[in-house]
Amino acid sequence: MDKEEFRVFIKYCFLKGKNTVEEKAWLDAESPDIAPVKSTIKEWYAKFRHGEMSTEDGERSGGPKEVVTDKNMKKLDKIILNDRKVKLNEIADTLKIPTERVHRIIHKYLGM
Known part of the structure; x- marks a missing residue:
């Protein structure tokens, strides 16, 4: 069930x-x-x-759960190759994702 x-x-x-x-x-x-x-x-x-009689899940706001995508990996590649001293906050702003997600991408990027 x-x-x-x-x-x-x-x-x-x-x-x-x-x-x-x-x-x-x-x-x-x-x-x-x-x-x-x-x-x-x-x-x-x-x-x-409260009157919500639907048994289905409601829609949720926000981005997709998975941020470690090929698209983000390519963007990260370009960002790091252009400036290897770039800060995590700058990467997060460029990719439009939270800083904590940038950590996940970098760990996958580095093969950790």
Whole structure:
């Protein structure tokens, strides 16, 4: 059973008037190895109480998770070849990514 199906079960129990404790007990009885944790059930109950009845993940803002791309590696190559004393902040500004992500790219770039 995937996350979407569990959310549908959570919504079903919410609409039937069950509380989170009853919901958790029911899900544990049905599929004890893969049932969601109680905090997840509480989170979805709160969303349903506030009128968000969709069981799908919402859109998230921000850039992609993966910043170590060929495009960024090529840009980094050019930046470092033009000025080997360039600072991390300058690289981050040029690539438009956080400084901590620049560390990851450099580690991959250096083969660490």
